[in-house]
Amino acid sequence: MNSLPKLFIGFFIAFATAWVGLVVVPFLTLGQLQAEVDEDTGELKPPGFGGLAEQGAKVYAAQGCMYCHSQQIRPEYAGSDIARGWGVRRTVPRDYINEKPVFLGTMRTGPDLTNIGRRQPSAEWHHQHLYAPQIISKGSTMPPFKFLYEKRKITGQRSVDAFEVPGYDLEEGYEIVPSQDAKALVAYLLELNRSYSLEESPVE
C-alpha cells in the first residue's frame, strides 16, 4: 500500500459507502415525505408553521435553545417520554418535513418541547417564564432572556403587549414589553404541537 492512487481508492471506498448509506439514501427516501391530508377536514399533518413562528424558529436557533431542549418523543419501549406526558405518541420522520434545521436535540437539561404549545398554551406564561424562569419555575436553571424584553417607563397608556411577572419586583411606573424576537419565539413555541394522529404513528 505505497502508491497514492491505491491508498486513495481505499480511502474513497471506506468513506463513500457510509456517505451513501447515511446521507444520500436518507435524502432520497426521507426527503420525499409529504404531509398527510386528513380525510375529514382536509387539514395537513403536520400543518406547518405560520410566518411569525418561522421567525421564532430563527430566534430559537440563535439563542441555542436546542442545547438544552429536545424535540423528539421516543416510543414507549425506548424511554419514558410518553409516560412523562411530553407526548401522546412517538414522533416520526413525517413530523419534521417542514423544518430546517431540525431541532431534535441531544440534551435534556430542560424538558422536551415537542408539544410545548399544547402542554403550555398560554402566551403570557411563556413571556413570564422567558423573562424570569427562576420565579415561574422554581429550581429551573434556564437562563433568563431579559434581553429579549424591554423594561420601560410607562408614558401615557400602558402598552397592549405589556405583561406582569407575579413575584418580580418591578419599579413603580414601569412595564415589561416583549421585543419582536420575543413575540416570534413565543409564537413558535405555541405552534409546537405534534399531537395530531398520523397513519404511521396513530394517537391511541
Place this chain on the structure above:
Amino acid sequence: MSTAVDTITATSPGVPDHQENAAAVALRIEIDRSCKLPVLLFFGASVFWLLMGSVFGFLASWKLHNPGFLADLSFLSFGVIRTAHLNSVAYGWASPAAIGVAIWLMARLSRVPLRNSAILIVAAIFWNIGLIVGIGGILSGDSMSIEWMEMPGYATPLLFISFALISIWAVIMFRYRRPGHVYVSQWYILAALFWFPWLYGTANIIMHGLEVSGVSIAATNWWYGHNVLGLWFTPIGLAAAYYFIPKVIGRPVHSYYLSAIGFWTLALFYSWNGMHHLIGGPFPAWLITASVVASFMMIIPVVVTAINHHMTMKGYFHLLEVSPTLRFVVFGAMAYTVVSMQGVSMAVRSLNQLTHFTHYTIGHSHLGLYAFFTMIMFGSMYYIVPRLVGSEWKSASMIKWHFWLSAYGILTMVGALTVAGLAQGGVLNDPEIPFMKSVEITLPWLFSRSIAGIVLTIAHVIFAVHFTMMLLGMGRKDGIPTYFTQDNTTPEASVRP
C-alpha cells in the same frame, strides 16, 4: 518497519534522532527549518483559540449552575457561549493544532523539506479569518444551531478553501517524497486530509446550499458530527501517537500488520457510526441499527491499536518519568482506548437509554477531544516546537504543572459529568419523579465541573506562556532537551546540533 532500503533513516520513527548519521542529521535540520513558519503559524493560532475556548467554556459551565451569572447580554447567553466554546476548541484549537502536527509529520515522513509553504501560509490566514467571522457570527446571533456545524454560511467557505489548500499541499508533498516505506502515520494523515474536505464540503452544501428539510438533515448532521471526531481528529491523533511513541523510546512500532488492520477497520467502521446519537429518534430502524452495529465493530480497530501501542511501550514505561512528549502522548493513547470502549458501550440500546440526553455524553466527548486528542497534541508540540525555534523549553516544572493540572482537571471533569449524567438519566427514566429533580441532582456535579474547568484553564495559561517564551526566543540555548528528570540516557534526541 522496512528501513533496510533507506539510506536515510533520519526521519523514521524508531530511530532516535541522536543515532543518525551526519547526512541524516543535516536533512532533519533542513526539514525542521523548512517547517518553521507554517507550523508555528498554525500552532500559534491554536494556542490563542485554546485560551479563548477555555474562557467561553468556563462561562458556559458556570451558567449551568448559576443561570443569573452575566445573563443580561445576548452574546453571553448559555446557548450562544456554549456554541462559541465548541467552535473555538474544535475549529480554533484542535484543528489548527492537528494541521500543524500533520504538516510537520508529513515533511518528516516524506523525508523532504517542506515544499510550497506559501499554500500553507495562505491556508492558515484563511482559516483564522474564517474562525473570526464564524465565531463572531455565532456570538451575534447567526448560529445555525446544528451541532458541530453552527457557523453561518458566510464563514464556512473560508474554512473549506483553507482546508482544500492543505489537502492539495499534502498530495504534492506525498508525490515528492523520498522513495521507501510509507509509514502508518502517513496513511492516517493522508486519509484525514482527504476525508475532512469531503465531509465538511458535503455537509455544508446540504445545510447552507440545498432546499432540503426534515430529519435527513439530522442524519447528515450526525454523520458529520461523529466523523469530525472519527475521521479527522482521531486519525491525526493516532498518526501522532504512532510516530512519537516509537520515536521517543527509540524502537520500531510493535507490529506493522496490526497498524494496517487498525487503520482500515477504523476507516470502514467509524464512518458508519454517527446515527447512534439518534437512538430512539424519528428515523427508520435500519438507519439507527446500521450505526449501532458499526459502533460495536469499532472494538476491532480500538483493541488492535491499543495492543500495538502497549506492546511498543512494553519495557519502556519508565521513560514516562523522563520525557514530557511521551507522558502526554501515552496518556492520550490510553484515553483513546478508554473513550472508544466507552463509546461502544453507549451504543448498547439499554445503556443508551440511561445516558442519552444527559451530561454523560458531554463527559464522553471531553474524554475524547481532550484526554485523548488534546493531550496528544500537547505532547507533539513539546517535541516539535524546540526543533522549529532552535531552543529548548525553559522550564521542566512548567511542563510538569501543565501535565498534572491538565490530567487531574480533565479526569475530574469527565468524572463529574459522568456521575451527573447517570444521576440525571436515572431520574429522567422514572416518570414518577418530577423533572426538576433531574436538574437539582446534577448541580453539585456541574459545580465540580466548573472547578475542573478553572484547573484546565490554568494549565492552558501556563502552556501558552511557555509557548510564547519559545516564540520570543526565551528558551534555553544549551541544546539539552528539557526532561522531567535529568536522565541523559533517554533515547529521545539527547543532543540537538
